Amino acid sequence: MSKRLVNYGQRQMGEQSEEITEQLKSFMENNADAISIVDLEGKTLQVNSAFEDFFGWKNDEIIGKPFPIIPEFLKESVNELHSQVREGEQKKGFETVRQRKDGQLINVSISLFTIRDNKDEPSALAFVYRDITDQKLAEATLKESEERYRSLVEVSPEAIFVHRNGVIEYMNPMGAKMLGMDSVDDIIGMSVFQFVHPDSLETVKKRIKIMRDDYKAVDLLEQKFIRLDGQEFYGETLGLPIIYKDRPAIQVFCRDITERKKTEEILCKSNMLSAVGQMAAGIAHEIRNPLTTVKGFLQLLRESPDKKDYLEMTVSEVEKIEILANEFLSLAEPEAKVWESIQLTDILDSVIMLAEFQAIINDVEIIKEYKKNFAWVLGEPTQLKQVFTNVVNNAIEAMPKGGKLHIQLKYEGESIVISFIDQGSGISEERIKHLGQPFYSTTEKGTGLGLMVSTKIIHEHKGEIQFSSEVGKGTIVDIILPIDKNSQ
Missing domain, CATH: 3.30.565.10 (Histidine kinase-like ATPase, C-terminal domain)
Structure with a gap:
């Protein structure tokens, strides 16, 4: 059948050398891509077996007939395309849709070129089709995923930005607001270090180096930042290396924790005051009892100086006060022990x-x-x-x-x-x-x-x-x- 197709093609394209005929036959039959050759009027001259498998048309059904794989809504644009190629233009790898025998439309990438006769005149057109259905599906899925991710990032309550070599290339609206900017566009191209507080600068540089050189994410960390108006604030940041616009970059998530830090500070002070109050009450209570006893015995000693028992009890109570003081000292600053x-x-x-x-x-x-x-x-x-x-x-x-x-x-x-x-x-x-x-x-x-x-x-x-x-x-x-x- 292949020989018959080649002979039919030769009659339409003009006599070609036997060597060229064999090369054409080998090229078509051993190619994994679907290939078809049509005459200048758009009738099919020759297809390979990959074309049969891909489009579902048998050789006997398609040879010598108008090209059946062109959808009705594309026939006019295809005629224009054929005219451009006949005039010498080359079309390689353009994407479109074609129709199978069962009516299903499929995404294809087409390379199209002219076949010339011995007089170097156009005699036929050769089409090479490649199925890109999976590719287009993957691209659509990726685009949908990217759009969904971008929409989430845009409305995120946390600041999210991307920088490369310290230069900000992307920032969501919350990030601009956190840094005191009116618009996201105003911050693109600015240095990320402009907003880092000097106290956190070295830490930030070390974290960037880890993400850039080792390609590792860094853990959550509290850092100090500076807004555009010079106001300081605390941020909790998390960073990771990514590929952004086909090049390595760093993505950072940042949450403003200034109010939380203030609350923690107030709570800490409150707890400290509470602890001091409890300690003061404890000290007052523990010391007041032996002091009351000491005061009473001292009054008795004033009236009866010869009462030795009163003196001993007074000393005992004073020793209790001393023990209490030692307990507090041992909590604050333990003495050196001899074991x-x-x-x-x-x-x-x-x-x-x-x-x-x-x-x-x-x-x-x-x-x-x-x-x-x-x-x-x-x-x-x-x-x-x-x-x-x-x-x-x-x-x-x-x-x-x-x-x-x-x-x-x-x-x-x-x-x-x-x-x-x-x-x-x-x-x-x-x-x-x-x-x-x-x-x-x-x-x-x-x-x-x-x-x-x-x-x-x-x-x-x-x-x-x-x-x-x-x-x-x-x-x-x-x-x-x-x-x-x-x-x-």
Whole structure:
């Protein structure tokens, strides 16, 4: 069939050499693109097999007939095109639509050129068709996506801009408004560094370098900027490298957080004032009680100078004030500690002896459930004594109607557990969660400083304080400390 088509084409185009005929045949039959040759009147002379597959027309149906793949609405413009090509113009890669046998319109790219006879006169036209349906569909999808993205960017409540080498090439309306510009067009071509505060300039340059050289996005970061009128503001920015107009660029998202920063500052000041107020109230309360006692005993000493007991009580109350002051100092500026190997039972005995008087007044019995020289730990003796004293005093205060306070020691792995078990009113589960926090106390008149300092001391000794309680039955305080293996 191919030979018959070539022979038919030769009769229409004029005699060609056998070599040229074979070249034409090979070119058409081995080409993946659809190819057709028509005479100067528009009748089909020859098509290749790719043309048959592409358009659905068989050779016998189309040879010698007017070109059937031209849609009716394009025939007039095609005639003009043929005239231009016959006059010597070349048409390569122009895009249009053609019609298949089933009537379906398809997008094609066409290259069109003239075939000349031995006298160099136009004898036929050759068409090469390439299916670009998928390409056009992809372009339409991309265009739709770009338009949708642009519409979202244009109405975004956040500033979005694109810059290349520090020069702004795109900015949405919110960006212009944030920088104090009346129009987006006014900012295009300006340097991005013009709007960066000197405090943030080096950081911005480093982030740009990462995006430009390493082609990596940068994380969200707070930075300071300057509006066109010189007003400063805080922005939260996120940047990433992109391809913009076929060239590498940087896209930046920016949110004005100036009001948020102001709110945070006001809140911080409010919290600070609240903390200072609570601390002042706590200090006043803690110091007022021993001062009242000191004042009373001093008045008694004035009347009875020989009463030695009054003097001792006065000194005791002054020492309480000193302890309170030391607690505040230890929170603000801890003293240098001298760590040593400590026998816990010695410290506990000392604490119990000092608490006996208060225990007797409150009808509390302190029961020691440990052996002498039972356990050694590494730490600072005075601080541990302070912790145990605080826990014992709290336990006694929790039993105003009397009761028993059991103090136990036991080993658990490489730690030793000191348990203080009272028969007080107990603490609710909700209140236990807050124990150890500043200014939180289990008593109405307490400030929580003692427990807060105690928690801090135990943590510095690489230990823990644990609380368990049942309302109406009592509380257990477990202090866990690592054993000093060198003293075993």
